[in-house]
Amino acid sequence: xxxxxxxxxxxxxxxxxxxxxxxxxxxxxxxxxxxxxxxxxxxxxxxxxxxxxxxxxxxxxxxxxxxxxxx
Amino acid sequence: xxxxxxxxxxxxxxxxxxxxxxxxxxxxxxxxxxxxxxxxxxxxxxxxxxxxxxxxxxxxxxxxxxxxxxxxxxxxxxxxxxxxxxxxxxxxxxxxxxxxxxxxxxxxxxxxxxxxxxxxxxxxxxxxxxxxxxxxxxxxxxxxxxxxxxxxxxxxxxxxxxxxxxxxxxxxxxxxxxxxxxxxxxxxxxxxxxxxxxxxxxxxxxxxxxxxxxxxxxxxxxxxxxxxxxxxxxxxxxxxxxxxxxxxxxxxxxxxxxxxxxxxxxxxxxxxxxxxxxxxxxxxxxxxxxxxxxxxxxxxxxxxxxxxxxxxxxxxxxxxxxxxxxxxxxxxxxxxxxxxxxxxxxxxxxxxxxxxxxxxxxxxxxxxxxxxxxxxxxxxxxxxxxxxxxxxxxxxxxxxxxxxxxxxxxxxxxxxxxxxxxxxxxxxxxxxxxxxxxxxxxxxxxxxxxxxxxxxxxxxxxxxxxxxxxxxxxxxxxxxxxxxxxxxxxxxxxxxxxxxxxxxxxxxxxxxxxxxxxxxxxxxxxxxxxxxxxxxxxxxxxxxxxxxxxxxxxxxxxxxxxxxxxxxxxxxxxxxxxxxxxxxxxxxxxxxxxxxxxxxxxxxxxxxxxxxxxxxxxxxxxxxx
Numbered sequence: 154x155x156x157x158x159x160x161x162x163x164x165x166x167x168x169x170x171x172x173x174x175x176x177x178x179x180x181x182x183x184x185x186x187x188x189x190x191x192x193x194x195x196x197x198x199x200x201x202x203x204x205x206x207x208x209x210x211x212x213x214x215x216x217x218x219x220x221x222x223x224x
Numbered sequence: 225x226x227x228x229x230x231x232x233x234x235x236x237x238x239x240x241x242x243x244x245x246x247x248x249x250x251x252x253x254x255x256x257x258x259x260x261x262x263x264x265x266x267x268x269x270x271x272x273x274x275x276x277x278x279x280x281x282x283x284x285x286x287x288x289x290x291x292x293x294x295x296x297x298x299x300x301x302x303x304x305x306x307x308x309x310x311x312x313x314x315x316x317x318x319x320x321x322x323x324x325x326x327x328x329x330x331x332x333x334x335x336x337x338x339x340x341x342x343x344x345x346x347x348x349x350x351x352x353x354x355x356x357x358x359x360x361x362x363x364x365x366x367x368x369x370x371x372x373x374x375x376x377x378x379x380x381x382x383x384x385x386x387x388x389x390x391x392x393x394x395x396x397x398x399x400x401x402x403x404x405x406x407x408x409x410x411x412x413x414x415x416x417x418x419x420x421x422x423x424x425x426x427x428x429x430x431x432x433x434x435x436x437x438x439x440x441x442x443x444x445x446x447x448x449x450x451x452x453x454x455x456x457x458x459x460x461x462x463x464x465x466x467x468x469x470x471x472x473x474x475x476x477x478x479x480x481x482x483x484x485x486x487x488x489x490x491x492x493x494x495x496x497x498x499x500x501x502x503x504x505x506x507x508x509x510x511x512x513x514x515x516x517x518x519x520x521x522x523x524x525x526x527x528x529x530x531x532x533x534x535x536x537x538x539x540x541x542x543x544x545x546x547x548x549x550x551x552x553x554x555x556x557x558x559x560x561x562x563x564x565x566x567x568x569x570x571x572x573x574x575x576x577x578x579x580x581x582x583x584x585x586x587x588x589x590x591x592x593x594x595x596x597x598x599x600x601x602x603x604x605x606x607x608x609x610x611x612x613x614x615x616x617x618x619x620x621x622x623x624x625x626x627x628x629x630x631x632x633x634x635x636x637x638x639x640x641x642x643x644x645x646x647x648x649x650x651x652x653x654x655x656x657x658x659x660x661x662x663x664x665x666x667x668x669x670x671x672x673x674x675x676x677x678x679x680x681x682x683x684x685x686x687x688x689x690x691x692x693x694x695x696x697x698x699x700x701x702x703x704x705x706x707x708x709x710x711x712x713x714x715x716x717x718x719x720x721x722x723x724x725x726x727x728x729x730x731x732x733x734x735x736x737x738x739x740x741x742x743x744x745x746x747x748x749x750x751x752x753x754x755x756x757x758x759x760x761x762x763x764x765x766x767x768x769x770x771x772x773x774x775x776x777x778x779x780x781x782x783x784x785x786x787x788x789x790x791x792x793x794x795x796x797x798x799x800x801x802x803x804x805x806x807x808x809x810x811x812x813x814x815x816x817x818x819x820x821x822x823x824x825x826x827x828x829x830x831x832x833x834x835x836x837x838x839x840x841x842x843x844x845x846x847x848x849x
Contacts, residue, residue: 197573197829204826208770215675215772222672 170213596638682771
């Protein structure tokens with residue numbers, strides 16, 4: 154039972170953060186695509202803005218790994 | 225790297241100004257500064273005035289600009305073909321050229337406009353092409369009699385044919401014939417043969433049933449259906465011939481006059497650029513003065529060349545750079561051959577300031593390293609090296625593609641090296657085939673050690689960025705910012721040591737002193753960086769953790785390779801097994817090229833460059849051909 158709970162906790166840690174990242178990136182990505190159509194010179198800024206929410210899923214992944222491996 | 229710039233002043237007699245500008249344009253290494261600020265002392269400003277072109281210069285500029293616009297218009301009518309330039313001196317024959325250009329312009333404009341009218345008509349007629357091609361066999365199969373009329377149809381739904389047949393049967397009493405065919409674009413066309421006295425009624429009924437008749441241009445209205453089809457075909461052939469004739473006329477004009485007008489255009493460009501540059505020059509009662517910037521390494525050479533070409537009458541002097549000049553200094557990036565391909569990644573970033581660093585060398589060092597750490601498979605690395613070398617050879621002339629594959633070749637080499645260190649050759653195939661073992665870490669099983677390793681790489685990379693930011697603040701002599709950045713680095717180091725001691729990586733005894741240091745440093749941080757300064761530290765910690773993606777992406781790559789080999793083994797057949805493994809490994813290589821590229825770039829753009837790159841540099845734009 155404990156194993157199941159641990160696995161479930163790890164899945165929640167990565168799954169929820171992945172959903173949050175996906176949601177944030179979809180919003181920023183669509184706005185960024187609109188911006189790029191008018192101002193292509195802002196491509197670097199848009200890449201940075203789209204990339205920022207990725208940290209959430211990476212943190213989720215680290216937490217999931219720590220839960221699974223009992224760190 | 226950002227090239228070291230010198231502030232330069234060129235002085236000479238006024239009558240030599242245009243020759244000097246022309247010389248500078250040919251050399252192409254001098255950036256003219258149109259603003260006097262920073263070049264002349266306040267007390268001397270009253271002696272120096274902006275060079276005002278005289279009446280002759282102004283009328284020459286207007287004349288040449290008008291001529292250039294006409295030459296450009298002429299070229300817009302002619303086919304785009306690479307032309308050789310004629311060795312003539314346009315200045316001598318410029319009046320004759322102006323006269324003849326007017327006639328040539330009228331001639332070419334006339335041909336071009338007629339050609340455009342015919343092209344428009346042709347495209348309109350050609351839209352009927354597929355329908356006519358489908359109708360032709362139908363028309364061949366029916367008898368042409370004087371009391372018979374034909375109605376061409378476009379059927380939106382091919383299934384309507386039967387209903388239409390029944391409908392026509394009812395209204396014509398069976399005195400009709402309906403044939404259908406499918407055009408090359410998929411449209412179904414129909415041909416109704418009916419006696420002339422019933423034709424008008426059938427057309428009305430078809431309109432009521434919303435079955436469109438085939439439409440022809442309005443000029444065809446007085447013709448019968450058969451005549452329309454024939455006329456359309458004839459007209460298409462006639463117009464195509466006319467267009468071909470116009471093309472030939474324009475081409476023969478281009479062969480005869482193109483090289484001369486090309487030379488005239490080049491001369492006009494040069495002359496106009498000299499006249500325009502002259503408006504950014506300053507003058508005293510006797511001399512002209514050109515202020516500007518150039519690479520420090522070229523100063524002596526240009527000075528000597530000016531001295532030789534103008535018999536010592538034109539002098540180049542290097543001026544001292546003041547602190548306020550730094551904001552105005554233009555930026556030129558120049559990198560060694562190894563780093564040059566990586567400029568495709570930094571070109572999308574805004575130009576860094578003169579006091580900042582060129583991001584290219586950093587991306588040239590760390591990008592392949594991170595890529596290799598993520599992909600980390602000797603087999604994939606070898607394949608990608610071979611592929612990229614072949615592509616570099618294949619696309620030698622296309623610089624962007626060749627640069628992209630040069631980057632891939634370096635990244636693949638790192639992937640090969642890390643593959644040896646991780647003991648991976650097409651996943652675990654190397655272990656099975658020739659006993660390849662990990663030299664450094666088995667990343668498939670040692671997940672947590674790999675996590676520590678990648679986060680450590682992040683610590684080094686982020687702290688290097690922060691340290692470069694500190695160095696820039698020192699170079700710009702902004703003390704408060706420099707101290708803030710230094711405290712930032714110290715607090716990050718303390719936090720990392722604290723976390724390491726909690727995980728048992730550092731002695732637990734260190735925990736209390738570290739916390740004490742953080743508490744002592746925090747007020748200084750708030751004082752130098754403001755209330756938002758602690759946020760920067762939290763951001764930096766987040767940035768460091770972000771490097772865990774190197775491990776995460778590497779893990780997916782190694783697991784997919786493992787699955788490929790495992791599935792191949794499960795098939796029990798050598799041919800199917802090789803095919804399955806090959807396909808999955810190919811998929812893994814494709815993902816393994818894109819994913820590490822994107823994530824490695826992200827680590828640079830978001831985590832690393834934001835620590836020290838200062839955008840807002842002014843581009844070095846020398847006067848050149």
